Amino acid sequence: MNALHRLQRDCEHAFRGADAAPLLPDLVGKAIPPATRIEVYRNNAREICRKALANSCPVVEQLVGDACFRSLAREYLDAHPSTSGDLQHFGREFPAILDALYSGSEYDYLGDIARLELAIEDALLEPxxxxxxxxxxxxxxxxxxxxxxxxxxxxxxxxxxxxxxxxxxxxxxxxxxxxxxxxxxxxxxxxxxxxxxxxxxxxxxxxxxxxxxxxxxxxxxxxxxxxxxxxxxxxxxxxxxxxxxxxxxxxxxxxx
Amino acid sequence: MTQGVPGGAGPIPAIAGIGLRGPHQAHFLHDRPAAGWLEAHSENYFAADGIAAAALERIRADYPLSLHGVGLSLGSVDPLDAGHLDKLARLVERIEPGLVSEHLSWGSVDGRHLNDLLPLPYTGEALAHVALRMEQVQDRLGRQILIENVSSYLEFKGSTMTEWEFLVEAASRSGAGILLDVNNIYVNSKNHGFEPDDYIEAIPTTVVGEIHLAGHTVQRFDEHEILVDTHNALVCEEVWNLYDAAIARFGRTPTLIEWDSELPPVDTLLAEAARAEQVMAKYDERAA
The missing domain is CATH 3.90.930 (Outer Surface Protein A; domain 3)
Incomplete structure (x- = not known):
């Protein structure tokens, strides 16, 4: 593994919320501590995920409320890291996560709502x-x-x-x-x-x-x-x- | 067509334009507001049979259009995503944009994407890597791309050159042009402590093909402040002043108002574009 690969891997771990210790020695401190700087990227990663899911599933977001949706997005990001530079299909596993979390509860139907919202999004991509x-x-x-x-x-x-x-x-x-x-x-x-x-x-x-x-x-x-x-x-x-x-x-x- | 809207053919004119975002798309299709030119995020139009790509094609008939990529991850050590590049190439062939641009950044490693524009270390190794990939992209597209400087919130100890040296050298080695984001220069100058005018002065006058202007947010972390490139606000006065310095150096340049979050009405974007026009007009008069 070359130096650039190692650095990018350490960044990815740290920005995703895993152990930042391997990255810290590579960062310039100056006035703002490196750990604080890493926090900006962690916030960005969560916000990018939240926005992508909210764009796909706005009714799910309405149903659970902003705070809960942020928590769901965080859980989703941990379970299903993006595998593409194009976020078009990023939320495809979201219904399964909702099923696992809410099955049998008063929000039992959330996974199906997400399936419908993803279907709407998908249909618009087809001829x-x-x-x-x-x-x-x-x-x-x-x-x-x-x-x-x-x-x-x-x-x-x-x-x-x-x-x-x-x-x-x-x-x-x-x-x-x-x-x-x-x-x-x-x-x-x-x-x-x-x-x-x-x-x-x-x-x-x-x-x-x-x-x-x-x-x-x-x-x-x-x-x-x-x-x-x-x-x-x-x-x-x-x-x-x-x-x-x-x-x-x-x-x-x-x-x- | 509404008066003042140039037709879609040809290059991007050296005037101010605005970003094309989904919620505004119908307005551009049906009302044709008088924007100088538009810039669209390439990835939003990758589904060739979808409604978005068809709408973009119709908009392209009325407005000069630039395609701006956010997901190619040029600086990643992962192999260049051939599928992503193929989709971009097909879109470029279909839309025939006046400009094509991407970011001098990375976003994925070992197949995992953060879908963010992450900074590279300014080293010889990173420079050789990213410049080669920029060449590969240009070879695949059969045209020059512009490469944009990104906002960053950290610096690497291993860097052996300044950000602007890295940007200029990457463009020079690959034959790419530069998309100079003036807001990103300002954000980085505050986050890392350099003089933004030094950055502008270091950029050769012949390589800048486009300028971006956007709003940012000051975020507090305990007692620390970091400027974050959020594209959710008006361009601040400090960035307007820096833009003035940029136009003084580079002359009239296609300038884009970017706004991605908490999207305002199109008129707000057009008012920002009009202000950029005023700056360019000021230097037109001095040059005349």
Whole structure:
């Protein structure tokens, strides 16, 4: 390891809040002690992390409050150091951290809110796609319908929760006044880009499960085994609901 | 188009511009306020199919645009991130910015990123390393970049040259130009105890392609004060005075008002840009 590598490693440890002792002999003291100077970089590291998470998950920040969110961001930074110079996807593990911390508590739904907020952010990074009209399937021979492979819109993100996820999110948008009954049941949301905006539509559980299953690129026959019985029973309706939510952009039929 | 807004083609004009930030993007798209030119953070537009890159392309049609990177980590000992550089190259090819700039700093080691602009030791080893990487970036992009001096809150005992010597030599060896951040010079002069005018006087008059101006914050740590480059306030009078000295030395130079946190209305940024214009105009008259 050369001198520059050693110095950068010592800085990284110190700025992340680990032992600063190896770095201190390398720093000029002058009027302000080196430990104080290191503290500026520690603060910056935490603030950069907090801002990145807050930009991605503003509703989570509202729900827990500023002090708690700062603490969460600090915990996240320790557990998931950034691995890129681009912070675009920095928060992708944030829902799992929230699940681990709040599962079973009154904030049980926080992880799902974070998933929805990250889905919104993700959708805006993807291209827009057309919507499949299921009438186009009329030309497919009935005995080949199971072989059809549906392509989902690249921006489609499906987020589900046993809580009223979208209602909670909407209640925390500027100007919203409605309150949410947390016991009002599960909500499943299809998120996708439409123009320069994100569209969010509630879908039913069957459409949600079918959409998740089709996400791997398999045909209806190929995903059949992973579908619960109650979804199999309503498959045409689930497919229609998924299509109406803009979740399907086109289909292909492999040669038999 | 609103009167006073230059078209998007060509280089960055030697006038004052402002930073383009997300909350202001719709205003620039729809109302086209009369800014001289705009500067965008490259990484915010890396998703080629996303809405941000498409919006930037539309804005580019109306305004001269500079791309300013914050994440390439030029001074890191980690290998240069080829994926990051590829995304930057694709964005540069698409947007055709008037200027491309990055920072004379590092931000990652052993694959862990702090996403901060961290200072290098001013040593021969660090100089050779960062200058080589600046060359590699320019080779990949097929164009010159500008390299910006950063704010710092500590100094390394191992440094064998001044910050300005390091900056000038890095630019000279790599063939890069200099993006001189006058606020960062002022912040560092207070944090490390040097005369900021000495810094300005040490920079050759021919290498400065852009100047940055921004606000900073005085943070207290027990009985100590450290100036932190927070980009959340008006440019202070001391920095305006230093900018005056810079323009006196370098002449009219593309000048950017940077503001990233606690973002004010665009009009506040435009008023700061107008003040920079006044400074440049003063030296136009003297040169005439």
């Amino acid at each position: 827009e796609a057309g919507t499949l009209d299921l009438d186009a399937l009329a030309d497919v021979p009935p005995d080949r319908l199971g072989d059809v492979i549906f392509t989902q819109a690249p921006s489609l993100r499906l987020v589900g929760s046993r809580y009223p996820l979208l209602s909670i999110w909407r209640a925390h948008q500027p100007g919203a006044e409605e309150s949410v009954d947390l016991s009002s049941g599960a909500e499943y949301v299809a998120v996708r880009r439409v123009g320069d905006e994100v569209e969010m539509r509630l879908i039913d559980r069957a459409a949600f499960i079918l959409g998740r299953a089709l996400n791997g690129g398999g045909s209806l026959n190929q995903v059949w085994d992973e579908l619960p019985d109650d979804v199999r029973e309503v498959l045409p309706g689930a497919l229609t609901a998924l299509s109406l939510a803009g979740g399907l952009s086109h289909f292909s039929l492999p040669e038999s």
